[in-house]
Amino acid sequence: MYHSKKKKDGLLSYQDDACHVYGFEVEKLLQDNHPIKVFQVRSKQDHNVKKVIKTYFKDNTDVDQITTRQFMAEISVLTKIHHPYVMGMDTMGIFPGYFAYVMPLYETGTLTEALPTMNQEKSDEYLVQLCAGLKFLHRHKIAHRDVKTDNVLITAKEKRVVIADFGLSEILTTIDTPVSTIKGTHMYISPEQFIQKEFNAFKCDMYALGVVYWCMVFKVDVFDLKSSEQMKESVNTLCDTSIDWLVLTNLLDPSPVDRLTCYNLLCVLEQPEYRFSERIASLRGNGKMFY
Numbered sequence: 269m270y271h272s273k274k275k276k277d278g279l280l281s282y283q284d285d286a287c288h289v290y291g292f293e294v295e296k297l298l299q300d301n302h303p304i305k306v307f308q309v310r311s312k313q314d315h316n317v318k319k320v321i322k323t324y325f326k327d328n329t330d331v332d333q334i335t336t337r338q339f340m341a342e343i344s345v346l347t348k349i350h351h352p353y354v355m356g357m358d359t360m361g362i363f364p365g366y367f368a369y370v371m372p373l374y375e376t377g378t379l380t381e382a383l384p385t386m387n388q389e390k391s392d393e394y395l396v397q398l399c400a401g402l403k404f405l406h407r408h409k410i411a412h413r414d415v416k417t418d419n420v421l422i423t424a425k426e427k428r429v430v431i432a433d434f435g436l437s438e439i440l441t442t443i444d445t446p447v448s449t450i451k452g453t454h455m456y457i458s459p460e461q462f463i464q465k466e467f468n469a470f471k472c473d474m475y476a477l478g479v480v481y482w483c484m485v486f487k488v489d490v491f492d493l494k495s496s497e498q499m500k501e502s503v504n505t506l507c508d509t510s511i512d513w514l515v516l517t518n519l520l521d522p523s524p525v526d527r528l529t530c531y532n533l534l535c536v537l538e539q540p541e542y543r544f545s546e547r548i549a550s551l552r553g554n555g556k557m558f559y
C-alpha cells in the first residue's frame with residue numbers, strides 16, 4: 269500500500285510515542301499491516317524484559333471505524349479472558365492518534381513457523397490445548413472468527429500454544445445466536461459462510477480448527493495449497509479408522525450441523541481407545557480446562 273511521506277513519518281512517531289509511554293524501545297518490527305503495526309520491544313531499564321506492542325493507527329478516514337471496532341473487540345476479549353491457552357494482555361491505552369496494547373512476547377513465534385518441525389507428540393499436545401482454549405472462549409460466548417496457524421503463538425519455556433489476535437472476534441448473546449458476516453482468512457473460512465445468510469460462528473471456529481489441525485498433521489501451511497479440495501483429498505489418504513481421519517473429516521465437514529463442538533470433540537478424544545485420552549485426563553487434573 270502507498271503511504272505519503274507525511275503519513276509514514278506519522279506512523280513512525282506513533283510507534284516511538286507508544287514505546288515512550290510504556291518505557292520501551294523498539295527491537296523488531298513483527299508485522300506492518302496498515303493501520304495495524306505489531307512490534308517487539310524491550311524495557312529501557314532492563315533489556316531482558318521483552319514485550320510486544322500492537323498499535324492501531326487512527327488516520328481519520330472510513331478505515332478508522334473498522335480499526336476502532338477491531339481494537340475494541342480485542343480489548344473486550346483480552347480484559348475478560350484469562351486462560352493458559354489464550355493470549356494475555358499487560359496493559360492498553362487510547363491516545364489521540366492511535367490505540368495500543370502491550371502483551372507478553374511469545375518468543376517461539378507462530379504455529380505456522382513450527383509446522384516444518386511438527387511431530388505427532390507436539391500436534392497432539394497442541395490440538396488438545398487449542399480445544400481447551402477454544403472451549404473456554406465458546407463457553408464465554410466468544411467466537412474468535414480468525415483461527416489460523418498465524419494467530420496461534422507458542423510460549424518459550426513449556427512450549428504451550430496460545431490463541432491470539434481477537435480483532436475479528438464477536439461476543440454473542442447465546443451459543444445459538446446466528447451471525448451473518450463472512451469473516452476469517454482465505455482457506456480457513458467455512459463453506460457455509462458463502463452459502464447461508466446466517467450461520468453459527470462457533471461452528472465456523474471449529475472448521476478453522478480443523479484446518480489448523482490439518483496443517484499440523486501434514487506439516488504444511490494451508491496457503492501452499494491451490495484449493496481446499498486438495499486438503500480434503502489428503503485427508504482421504506489417512507486410514508479411515510484413525511482418529512486423525514475422524515477428527516479432520518468431521519471438522520472439515522461442509523455441513524456445520526454435523527460438525528462437533530469443542531466440548532464434544534474433547535469428549536471424543538477422551539475415549540480410552542484414542543491416544544489423546546491421557547493428555548486430556550492430565551489437563552483435567554491440572555484444572556486448566558474446566559474452569
Ligand SMILES: Nc1ncnc2c1ncn2[C@@H]1O[C@H](COP(=O)(O)OP(=O)(O)OP(=O)(O)O)[C@@H](O)[C@H]1O
Pocket residue numbers: 298299301304305306320322371372373374375377378418419421432433435
Ligand atoms: N505477543 C506476540 N509474540 C510474538 N509474536 C507476535 C505477538 N503478537 C503478534 N505477533 C506476530 O505478529 C503477527 C501479527 O500479529 P496479529 O495477528 O495480532 O496482527 P494482525 O495485523 O491482526 O494480523 P492478521 O490480520 O495478519 O491476522 C503474528 O502473526 C505474529 O507473527
Ligand SMILES: [Mg+2]
Pocket residue numbers: 418419433
Ligand atoms: Mg493475525
